[in-house]
Amino acid sequence: xxxxxxxTAVGMRPAGYALVRLGQGRFLLxxxxxxxxxxxxxxxxxxxxxxxxxxxxxxxxxxxxxVLFGQPSANxxxxxxxxxxxxxxxLLIGAAFGIAGAxxxxxxxxxxxxxxxxxxxxxxxxxxxxxxTFGITSxxxxxxxxxxxxxxxxxxxxxxxxRGGLHATRFVLIGIGFAIAxxxxxxxxxxxxxxxxxxxxxxxxxxSLNGRGWDEAAPLAWALLLLLPAVLWAARAQRTxxxxxxxxxxxxxxxxxxxxxxxxxxxxxxxxxxxxAGPVDFVALLAxxxxxxxxxxxxxxxxxxxLMGALIVVVAxxxxxxxxxxxxxxxxxxxxxxxxxxxxxxxxxxxxxGKA
Amino acid sequence: MSRLxxxxxxxxxxxxxxxxxxxxxxxxxxxxxxxxxxxxGKSTTLRALGRLLKPxxxxxxxxxxxxxxxxxxxxxxxxxxxxxxxxxxxxITVADLVSRGRQPHQHWWQQWSDEDERAVTDAMERxxxxxxxERPVDALSGGQRQRVWIAMALAQETDxxxxxxxxxxxxxxxxxEVLDLVRQLNHEHARTVVMVLHDLNQxxxxxxxxxxxxxxxxxxxxxxxxxxxxxxxxxVFGLASVVIxxxxxxxxxxxxxxxxxxxxxxxxxxxxxxxxxxxGVERNHRQRTNAVPERSAPEExxxxxxxxxxxxPPRDPAATPRTT
Numbered sequence: 150x151x152x153x154x155x156x157t158a159v160g161m162r163p164a165g166y167a168l169v170r171l172g173q174g175r176f177l178l179x180x181x182x183x184x185x186x187x188x189x190x191x192x193x194x195x196x197x198x199x200x201x202x203x204x205x206x207x208x209x210x211x212x213x214x215x216v217l218f219g220q221p222s223a224n225x226x227x228x229x230x231x232x233x234x235x236x237x238x239x240l241l242i243g244a245a246f247g248i249a250g251a252x253x254x255x256x257x258x259x260x261x262x263x264x265x266x267x268x269x270x271x272x273x274x275x276x277x278x279x280x281x282t283f284g285i286t287s288x289x290x291x292x293x294x295x296x297x298x299x300x301x302x303x304x305x306x307x308x309x310x311x312r313g314g315l316h317a318t319r320f321v322l323i324g325i326g327f328a329i330a331x332x333x334x335x336x337x338x339x340x341x342x343x344x345x346x347x348x349x350x351x352x353x354x355x356x357s358l359n360g361r362g363w364d365e366a367a368p369l370a371w372a373l374l375l376l377l378p379a380v381l382w383a384a385r386a387q388r389t390x391x392x393x394x395x396x397x398x399x400x401x402x403x404x405x406x407x408x409x410x411x412x413x414x415x416x417x418x419x420x421x422x423x424x425x426a427g428p429v430d431f432v433a434l435l436a437x438x439x440x441x442x443x444x445x446x447x448x449x450x451x452x453x454x455x456l457m458g459a460l461i462v463v464v465a466x467x468x469x470x471x472x473x474x475x476x477x478x479x480x481x482x483x484x485x486x487x488x489x490x491x492x493x494x495x496x497x498x499x500x501x502x503g504k505a
Numbered sequence: 506m507s508r509l510x511x512x513x514x515x516x517x518x519x520x521x522x523x524x525x526x527x528x529x530x531x532x533x534x535x536x537x538x539x540x541x542x543x544x545x546g547k548s549t550t551l552r553a554l555g556r557l558l559k560p561x562x563x564x565x566x567x568x569x570x571x572x573x574x575x576x577x578x579x580x581x582x583x584x585x586x587x588x589x590x591x592x593x594x595x596x597i598t599v600a601d602l603v604s605r606g607r608q609p610h611q612h613w614w615q616q617w618s619d620e621d622e623r624a625v626t627d628a629m630e631r632x633x634x635x636x637x638x639e640r641p642v643d644a645l646s647g648g649q650r651q652r653v654w655i656a657m658a659l660a661q662e663t664d665x666x667x668x669x670x671x672x673x674x675x676x677x678x679x680x681x682e683v684l685d686l687v688r689q690l691n692h693e694h695a696r697t698v699v700m701v702l703h704d705l706n707q708x709x710x711x712x713x714x715x716x717x718x719x720x721x722x723x724x725x726x727x728x729x730x731x732x733x734x735x736x737x738x739x740x741v742f743g744l745a746s747v748v749i750x751x752x753x754x755x756x757x758x759x760x761x762x763x764x765x766x767x768x769x770x771x772x773x774x775x776x777x778x779x780x781x782x783x784x785g786v787e788r789n790h791r792q793r794t795n796a797v798p799e800r801s802a803p804e805e806x807x808x809x810x811x812x813x814x815x816x817x818p819p820r821d822p823a824a825t826p827r828t829t
Contacts, residue, residue: 162622163601164639174614385613388605395557395588400661401581401609447597 182444182453189443189456196460197240200467201232205475230362238361238425239466239480240459241369243432245422247440247458248380250433251449252415255387256408258317260495263434264299264419267324270428271331272302273420278335278350282342286349292368292424299420302327307412314394315408356429356481358466365425372421379414384451386411391448429465429481431488432458438491461487506533508697509554509584509665513563516549516721523549524721526563531665531714534695536688538708541718542742547701548589548669550718554699555586555667581609585663589670591654593642599653600638603629606660628659632686648679655686666690668700672707680704684711705742709733709757717741733757 162168166177201213208224215222216229250263257267264270276298277291285291306327310320335354339347352359389402390411397404419433436458437449443457444450465483472478507530516524524546531537531554539547552558554565556572565572567583585606593602606628607621629635632652637645642653651671658666668687672680688711691698702708708715709729716726719741725732738746738759745762752758 162617162625163604164598165601168617174616175618176616382613385616389608391594392605393588393590393592395552395586396591398557398577399555399581399584399586399588399658400605401576401578403577445596447594447601 179444179446179450182446182450185440185443185450185453186456189440189453189460193240193456193460193463196463196467197236200236200463201228203467203471204232234362234366235358235360235466236463237363237366238369239358239462241366241373242422242426242429243436243459243462244455245369245373245418245458246429246432246462247436247454247456248383248451249415249419249422250435250458251437251440251451251454252383252387252411252418253433254437255390255449256315256317256411256415257320258391259321260434260438261492262317262321262324263431263437264415264423265428265430265433266328266492267321268302268306268327268331269299269416269419270423270430271328271335272305273299273423274354274428275331275334275338276301277424278338278342278354281346281350282338286346292421295424296417296420299423300416302331303412303416307409314405352479353427355479356427356484357479358426358462358469359477359479361426369421369425373418376414376418376421379410380418380451383411383414387448387451427479427481429462430485431492432461432484435484435488435491436461507531508533508568509699510566511550511554511563512566514550514553514560514565515562516546516553516558517561518549522561522721524553527721527723529716529723529726531697531699533697534691535713536691536698536700536711537714537716538712539699539701539716539718540703540705540708540741541724545718545741546721547718549721551586551667551669551699551701552588555584556580557586557588578609581661581663583663584665584667585658585661586667587654587658587669587671589673595643597642598638599634599640599642599645599656600625600629602642602653603634603656603660606657609661624660624662628656631659631690632656647674648676648682651675651679651683652686655683659690663696665697665699668698670701670703672702672704680707687711705733705738705759706751709759710751710754729756733759 163177165180167180167183169176169178198210198213201216202208202210204227206224206227208228212222212224213228216225216233222228246264253262253264253267254260256262273295277295280291280294285294306320306324307315309323309327310316312319339350342350386402386407389397389400390404390407392400394404422429437454440453440457441449444453461484462480465487466480469478469480469483472483509531511527511529514524514527514529515522516527523544527546527550529550539550541547549558553560556565556577559573567575567580572580604617604621604625607624610624611617611621626635629638632655634649634652634656637649637653642650645653651674655668655671658668666687671683671687675683684707687698687700690696700711702711712729714726715729715732717724717732717737724741725737733748734757735746735748738744738748747760747762748757749760750756750758
C-alpha cells in the first residue's frame with residue numbers, strides 16, 4: 150500500500166522530459182532537444198563570428214566583437230555594413246526555411262515534403278520571374294508577388310490532394326508534379342524575356358544572398374516576428390498530427406483545421422524567405438531531418454530545425470563567398486551540393502516515414 | 506440510462522450505405538459488445554459512435570446532444586476511442602505516448618498538471634506497462650503495444666470507452682488479458698465500454714449487453730444468455746452450430762458444426778443444398794462459406810490501413826441468401 154502510493158507520488162512524466170514552470174504556465178521540455186538547441190546555438194554563434202571575420206579582407210575576431218557591441222572600429226564598414234546585414238538575412242531565411250520544412254514534413258508525414266520539393270518555391274519563382282519579364286523589376290513589388298506565388302501554388306497542391314481529407318502521399322506526389330510544371334513555366338518566361346532580365350532572374354532563382362542588406366533584413370524580421378505566434382501554436386499542435394487520423398480525432402483534435410494551419414504557417418514562412426533570397430534549395434528539406442536525428446524526439450523539433458536551417462545557410466554562404474574567391478557563388482549552389490545527394494539517399498533508402 | 510445513443514443512424518462510405526437506420530442505446534456502466542460477420546457494419550457503427558464518421562442520416566447523441574454539434578475536444582473529455590490499427594509517432598516512448606491521452610484536458614499554457622501526472626501513472630499501472638515507460642513503442646511486442654494503447658485511452662479518463670477489435674493480432678492469453686482488463690475497468694470505475702469483437706464466444710463471455718449485427722442492421726440485442734442461440738448464429742453468420750453453456754462461466758458457447766471430412770465431400774458434390782448431411786448438421790456451410798469469423802479473422806484483417814470489413818462489399822455472398 151505504501152509502496153504503491155509512493156510510486157503514485159513520484160508520478161509518471163514522459164521519459165526524457167523536464168517540467169518547466171513559468172508563472173501559471175507549465176511546459177514540458179524535452180531534455181535532449183534542449184541540449185541540442187544549446188549546442189546548435191553555440192555552433193551558430195561561432196560560425197557567425199567566423200562569417201564576419203573571414204572575407205576579402207580578414208578582420209580579427211576582437212574587432213568583430215567591437216563592431217557587434219557598437220564600439221568604434223576601423224572595420225565598421227566591412228563588418229557592420231556589408232557582412233552583418235547579409236548574415237542576418239541568411240540567419241533569418243535559414244530559420245524560416247527550417248521551420249517551414251519541419252511543419253510541412255510533419256503534416257505530410259514524409260521527409261520529402263519540403264517547400265522546395267512540393268512546388269511552393271517553384272510557385273514563387275514562376276510568378277516573380279513572370280513579373281520580371283513583363284517589366285516589373287521593382288523590389289517594392291517583387292517580394293509580394295513571390296509570396297503570393299508560393300501561397301497560390303500551395304493552395305493548388307492542397308486542393309488537388311484533398312479528397313474528403315488530406316492524403317499525405319497524394320499531397321507529396323501532386324506537389325512534385327506541380328513543382329515540375331511550374332519550373333517549366335518559369336523557363337518559358339526566361340526564354341521569352343529580355344536577356345538581362347533573364348540573367349538577373351536566374352541568379353535570384355538559384356538563391357543568393359549577394360547584396361542583401363538591412364533593407365531586406367528588416368521587413369523579413371518583421372514578417373517572422375508576426376508569424377511567431379503561429380509558430381508557437383504550431384509547436385504544440387504538431388504533437389497531435391504525428392498520430393494517425395482516427396487517434397488524433399479521438400483525442401479531440403480538429404485535424405482538418407490543425408493541418409491547414411500548420412501547412413499555411415509553413416507556406417507563408419517559406420514564401421517570405423524565398424521572396425528575400427530566392428529559393429535556397431534543400432535547406433527546408435535537410436534542416437528538420439538533421440535536427441530530428443539530433444534530438445530523437447517523436448516529432449520534428451521546431452526550434453532545433455530553425456537553428457539548423459540558420460546554421461546551414463550561414464555556413465553555405467560563407468563557403469559560397471570564399472570557395473572560388475574572388476568569384477562568388479550563389480548560396481543555393483552550395484546548399485544544393487549537399488542537399489541533392491541527401492535527397493537521393495532518402496529516395497534510395499525507400500523509407501518515407503521520417504526517422505531512420 | 507444511456508448517455509450514448511444512436512437514432513436512425515444511416516452510415517455510408519461515399520455512395521455505399523453500410524448501416525441502415527440503426528437505433529442503439531448503449532447502457533451506462535456496462536460492457537456492450539457488437540458482433541457480426543465481416544462487413545456487417547459493426548466497426549463502422551463504432552466509428553460513428555466516436556464521431557470518426559459523420560452520419561448520412563440520423564444522429565449519435567451524447568447526453569441528448571448531437572455529437573456533430575459538440576466541439577470535438579468536449580467529446581474527447583467524455584468518450585475515449587481506440588481505433589483498430591492506431592499508428593504511433595516514430596521512436597516515441599511508452600510514457601510519452603500514454604501522456605498524449607491527456608491532450609483533451611491540456612491547454613497551450615498548461616501542458617502538464619499534477620492531474621495529468623496522476624492519470625498517466627494510474628493508467629500505466631492498471632495496464633501493467635509502468636516497467637516499459639522508457640522503452641520505444643516500436644520495440645514492444647504486439648500484446649505490450651496493445652496494452653500501451655489502452656493505457657493511452659485510459660489516461661484520457663473518459664466515462665465512455667470505445668474499443669475497435671482490441672484483441673486483434675494478439676495470441677489467446679493476451680486476448681484474455683485485455684478482455685479481463687476491460688472488465689476490471691468497467692467494474693472498478695463503472696466505465697461504459699463498447700467493443701467490437703470478432704470472436705462470438707469471447708463476446709458472449711465478456712458482454713453485459715450483446716449487439717448482433719448483419720448487413721448494417723441489428724438482428725438481436727440483449728444479455729448473451731438471452732439472445733445467443735443456434736438460430737441466431739445461423740441467422741447472423743450463416744453458420745450451423747450447437748450452443749452449449751460455457752463449462753467455466755455458464756455463458757453461451759457456440760460450437761460450429763462438424764468440420765469437413767473426406768466423407769462429406771461425396772455428400773455435397775454437385776449439390777448446393779444445405780442440410781443434406783446425414784449427421785443433420787449443415788456442416789457444408791463452413792466448407793463453402795468460410796463464415797467462421799472467430800477462426801479466420803486474424804488472418805483476414807490486414808495489419809495496416811482501414812478495415813476491409815467496413816470498406817469492402819460483403820465477401821461472402823453464399824452465406825446470406827441461405828439464411829434469409
